[in-house]
Amino acid sequence: MQPGFKKYILEDSTYKGGGKKIVMPDGVTVHKLSSNENPLGYSPKVKEALANTLDDLSLYPDNTDIRLREALVKDFDGVLTVDNFITANSGSEIIDMISKAFLNEDDEVIVSQPCFLPYTAFTRWMGAKAINVPMTEDYDYNLDGILEAINDRTKLVFLASPNNPSGNYIPLTDLRNFIDKLPDHVVLVLDEVYRHFAEAEDYTSGIPFVVEGKNVIAINSFSKTYGLAGLRVGYCYAPLELSNYMRKICKPFLLSSLALEGAIAALEDVAFVNKTVALVKEERKYVLNGLDTMNIKYWPTQGNFVLIDPPVNDMEFTSFLEKKGIMVRPVGNFGAPGKVRISFGVREANKALLAAIEVLMKSQTTTT
Numbered sequence: 001m002q003p004g005f006k007k008y009i010l011e012d013s014t015y016k017g018g019g020k021k022i023v024m025p026d027g028v029t030v031h032k033l034s035s036n037e038n039p040l041g042y043s044p045k046v047k048e049a050l051a052n053t054l055d056d057l058s059l060y061p062d063n064t065d066i067r068l069r070e071a072l073v074k075d076f077d078g079v080l081t082v083d084n085f086i087t088a089n090s091g092s093e094i095i096d097m098i099s100k101a102f103l104n105e106d107d108e109v110i111v112s113q114p115c116f117l118p119y120t121a122f123t124r125w126m127g128a129k130a131i132n133v134p135m136t137e138d139y140d141y142n143l144d145g146i147l148e149a150i151n152d153r154t155k156l157v158f159l160a161s162p163n164n165p166s167g168n169y170i171p172l173t174d175l176r177n178f179i180d181k182l183p184d185h186v187v188l189v190l191d192e193v194y195r196h197f198a199e200a201e202d203y204t205s206g207i208p209f210v211v212e213g214k215n216v217i218a219i220n221s222f223s224k225t226y227g228l229a230g231l232r233v234g235y236c237y238a239p240l241e242l243s244n245y246m247r248k249i250c251k252p253f254l255l256s257s258l259a260l261e262g263a264i265a266a267l268e269d270v271a272f273v274n275k276t277v278a279l280v281k282e283e284r285k286y287v288l289n290g291l292d293t294m295n296i297k298y299w300p301t302q303g304n305f306v307l308i309d310p311p312v313n314d315m316e317f318t319s320f321l322e323k324k325g326i327m328v329r330p331v332g333n334f335g336a337p338g339k340v341r342i343s344f345g346v347r348e349a350n351k352a353l354l355a356a357i358e359v360l361m362k363s364q365t366t367t368t
Contacts, residue, residue, distance in 0.1 A: 008127050031349035034327040036164070036194075036305050038227030039345045040279060042262075043272040046228065049265035053257050061257040068260050071267045072235060079211060084237045086246050087263075089255055091193055091221035091234035092118050096125075098156065098189055098217060098236075101246050103128040108153040110146055113335025114139070114165055116191065119158040128155070134335070139166035139299050139307070143178045150186060157182070160191035162198055165331040165341040167301025172204040179214050187215045187242065196225040196277050197284075198302040206237070213239045217246075224304065225276055226266040233263045280304045283344040290354040294361055305343045307336065311361055314338050324356040 069082040088094045095118045103109065105127035111119045113132050120130040131154075133145045146157060161170040170178075179188060190206045206218030217238040223229035233255065237243070255263075266272075287306065291298050297309040310317035314330040317340055321328055326349075329341045344350065 028325050030325045031352050032327045033343040033345050034329040036343045037229050042227035043269040045269045046262045046265045049261045053261045071264045075267045084243050087235045089232045091219050094219050094234050094236045096122050099126050102155050107155045109156045111158045116164050139168050154186055156187050158189045162194040162302040165334050166307050167303040169203050169302045171202040189217050191219045193221045194303040197280050197304045222263050231259050231262050233259045287350050305341050307341050310340050314340050320360050
């Protein structure tokens, strides 16, 4: 081992996102339904804002990110202040920042698999230990089990609502009861990146708990609803005691001028956000109805994706669809072995998806 190298980093595999691309013959459309991206792309107002920023790329960006945080205050209807928000170059960067701010070697973090991979990866990078309290067979959180797993070394609990990759959510009453029982030394990190797509009557974001001053940090991203996955912008909001503490480790000039202006423009185009959410909800119903028709098992979802139990091996299923120009995501490495996550696209993509699955189902019937 080289001097200064940390054993828990050397032993850990590098976290990699799901950015794979496939190349099809000319004339064959590729439908990317693997990364939960916005099927409409991004707002035209963002494109205009980025173009207007190009002449200023020789200058340093706003080091305070104050205009973006002011736009976030407006987006959240003024219930928070600019100081409640922390911005960064992706939701993953926020998770990394939280890990650095709250974790020491040998601390513990509780996760519930299946879950977003950076929760455990970034924990290990800090020399801390991720304790898995698995979800139930129905992909519900075992909140009582999480509370039982907390000890003096526990510093963070990661929960996602809606969850990636299962699509489930935590009802308001359940989440409140859970938060009320958390010890004072534990911070709940609530990942609500997919909150715009949730339509359950008892769904809640982290807002009421942050307003009440609970130990809750809510993570958000511009990659999904706003279609800015390539620009890399994320943020969190938290009670002032937590946000002001985290701000002490914010890197200077973390967000580029393009990221700042693009994110502000995205927040201001409410019509585009509403159009995106309406499309996702409509296409969610369309795809789920199609899966029902073919008797494909899936789990109820509040996200812009669905978790399915494919009719064949997950890798065989993925490979078959790739040959048809359709990209989906096996999520065994999330903690859901054998399952596949499928994002909702535009109608053309979703029709192609369902048609390809139907072909696969018929081929299985023929061979058996």
